[in-house]
Amino acid sequence: MRGLRHWARPIMPPTLVVVLVFAAWAWATRPGGVPAYVLPSPSAVIHALISQWPELLGPAAWVTAIEVLGGLALGLVAAAVLVVVIDASALLRRALGSLILASQSIPVVVIGPLLTIALGYGAAPKIIVVALLCFVPVTVNALSGLQTVPPALLEELRLLGSSRLRWQVRMRWAAPQAMDGLRVAVMFAPVAAVFAxxxxxxxxxxxxxxxxxxxxxxxxxxAVVILLTVMSAVLHACVPRFALRPTGRRRRLPKTETRGETL
Known part of the structure; x- marks a missing residue:
């Protein structure tokens, strides 16, 4: 019983909010309320979702999901390569850091048509738009995480003389912040695909x-809004599972004693 309470406690508040929202929605769309062409009733939306799923919504959701997953994969690969390149050079970090942030100010509605003109109406321009929108949060957070590695730990690894171990420790230290960026990216990915x-x-x-x-x-x-919401929620729920693998437990720094004092 106690385990059931522990499992149900975190989901009760959001469930209650969803129930209240649906109750207010149903009340607003009662006969004589808001017109159906402005705000359809929950039952009408559910009916549309079920009836239109086999021939319309299902295939369309599959196409958008492929674009989202392809864009995320491409964005993560680009982010990984860019992080390695920028971290290897302080000059590149200064030259490209501000440009990466500035690229987020370019609206997707401008990039999408240009890519469509160049690449056609297939999935390629949509995947590129998703990748462009998603790789920046991962890149910025990963670079920020690499800068937070304690200097004492880096000095110890330098004394050990293992550059490979030094790189692995830095990557593990930065992984939690990179995953935070990934959580942001997966929330925007379905929206970016739809805009494209x-x-x-x-x-x-x-x-x-x-x-x-x-x-x-x-x-x-x-019904489309519900599908996009579910898609974002599923992607967001999958991120923490992958985050547990690369991070593990952070290494504790050893205490260094100097002149009888513990630093």
């Missing part, structure tokens, strides 16, 4: 939105 699909596509959840909004199919629009 808006720029030009023939499939995907963004294409479904483009078809549903002019027809005032707000029930389908809300």
């Amino acid at each position: 699909e808006y720029s030009g596509s023939t499939d995907g959840l963004g294409f479904v939105l483009m078809q549903a909004i002019p027809r005032l199919r707000t029930d389908v629009v809300f």
